[in-house]
Amino acid sequence: MSRLPLWLAQHLAAVRVVAVLTVIVGLLYPLAMTGVSQVVGNRADGQPLYRDGKLVGSALIGQSFTDSNGNAIPKYFQSRPSAAGNGYDPTASGASNLGPENDVDTLADPADPKSGKQSLLTQICARSKAVGDLEGVDGSRPFCTSDGVGAVLGVYRADGLTGNVTRVVSLDQGCPATPFMQSYDGVAVECGKPGEDYSAALIVPIRGDAPRDPVVPADAVTASGSGLDPQISPAYADLRAPRIARERHLPLDRVHALIESHTTGRTLGFLGQPGVNVLELNLALDRES
Incomplete structure (x- = not known):
C-alpha cells in the first residue's frame, strides 16, 4: 500500500483541522452560548419589549422619547445622551x-x-x-x-x-x-x-x-461609551421624578416607587453602578396612568 505524498498528507490534515474547528467554533459554541443566554436572563433575542402587543424597543438599547419635532415628551423619562449615529443607532455604536x-x-x-x-x-x-x-x-x-x-x-x-x-x-x-x-x-x-x-x-x-x-x-x-446604554442613574431618575409626577398626575411617592422597582444593582454585587432601565420604567408609567 503506497503512502500519500508528504505535501498532500499535510494539506489533508489542515483541511480536517479547519472542518473540526468550524463545527466546534462556528456551530456548537454559538448554539451553546445562545442556549445559556436564553436560560440565564433571556437575552439571546435582544430582550424585546412590547406594549399592547406592539414591539416598542429592547431592554438592552436606549432610545429617545421625543415628538415629531425632536422635542422631549414631558411625561417620559429620557435616556442619557448618545453619540451613536443620530442617537442610539445600533449600527453606529460608539462614543464621540x-x-x-x-x-x-x-x-x-x-x-x-x-x-x-x-x-x-x-x-x-x-x-x-x-x-x-x-x-x-x-x-x-x-x-x-x-x-x-x-x-x-x-x-x-x-x-x-x-x-x-x-x-x-x-x-x-x-x-x-x-x-x-x-x-x-x-x-x-x-x-x-x-x-x-x-x-x-x-x-x-x-x-x-x-x-x-x-x-x-x-x-x-x-454619552456612554457605546451610545446605546439603556439605563440612567437613580440620581438622574429622582431628579426628573417631580416633573413626571406632575405631567402624569401621579403621587410623587408612586413615581419614586416605580423608579426603585426598575433599578438594578451592581453586577455580582461590586461591578458597575446601579441603573434604572428607562424604557421599562416608561412602560410601567404608561400602565400606571
Missing part, C-alpha cells in the same frame, strides 16, 4: 471620541448656523443648563457659563507665554454675546468672532462659582 481637553468651540458664521462645532465642554454645559431649566433646578457646572457654553478664555501675553496680558477673548461666546467675565487681569474680555484665528492665545478655563458636586448628574450630560 472627544477628550477632556476639547474645550474650544468652532464658532458658527451668523449667516450659516450649521457651520459651527461645539466642543465637548460646551455640549456638557448646554445639556446641564437644559436639564436644569426643564426640571427647575440649578444646572450650573464648573467651567461653564450661565448661558450654557464653555467658560474658556483665550489670553494673549506680551511675550507669548509670559508678560503682561494684552488681550482676552471668551472663545466659546460668539459675538454679540456678552462675555461671562468683564475683565481678566485688568484687561476687558471680548466676545469671540467667527472665523478669527485664536491659535496664538493661551487657553485658560475658568472654574466659576458652580458647586463642586453639580445638581445635574454626570450621566445626564455625557
Whole structure:
C-alpha cells in the first residue's frame, strides 16, 4: 500500500483541522452560548419589549422619547445622551471620541448656523443648563457659563507665554454675546468672532462659582461609551421624578416607587453602578396612568 505524498498528507490534515474547528467554533459554541443566554436572563433575542402587543424597543438599547419635532415628551423619562449615529443607532455604536481637553468651540458664521462645532465642554454645559431649566433646578457646572457654553478664555501675553496680558477673548461666546467675565487681569474680555484665528492665545478655563458636586448628574450630560446604554442613574431618575409626577398626575411617592422597582444593582454585587432601565420604567408609567 503506497503512502500519500508528504505535501498532500499535510494539506489533508489542515483541511480536517479547519472542518473540526468550524463545527466546534462556528456551530456548537454559538448554539451553546445562545442556549445559556436564553436560560440565564433571556437575552439571546435582544430582550424585546412590547406594549399592547406592539414591539416598542429592547431592554438592552436606549432610545429617545421625543415628538415629531425632536422635542422631549414631558411625561417620559429620557435616556442619557448618545453619540451613536443620530442617537442610539445600533449600527453606529460608539462614543464621540472627544477628550477632556476639547474645550474650544468652532464658532458658527451668523449667516450659516450649521457651520459651527461645539466642543465637548460646551455640549456638557448646554445639556446641564437644559436639564436644569426643564426640571427647575440649578444646572450650573464648573467651567461653564450661565448661558450654557464653555467658560474658556483665550489670553494673549506680551511675550507669548509670559508678560503682561494684552488681550482676552471668551472663545466659546460668539459675538454679540456678552462675555461671562468683564475683565481678566485688568484687561476687558471680548466676545469671540467667527472665523478669527485664536491659535496664538493661551487657553485658560475658568472654574466659576458652580458647586463642586453639580445638581445635574454626570450621566445626564455625557454619552456612554457605546451610545446605546439603556439605563440612567437613580440620581438622574429622582431628579426628573417631580416633573413626571406632575405631567402624569401621579403621587410623587408612586413615581419614586416605580423608579426603585426598575433599578438594578451592581453586577455580582461590586461591578458597575446601579441603573434604572428607562424604557421599562416608561412602560410601567404608561400602565400606571
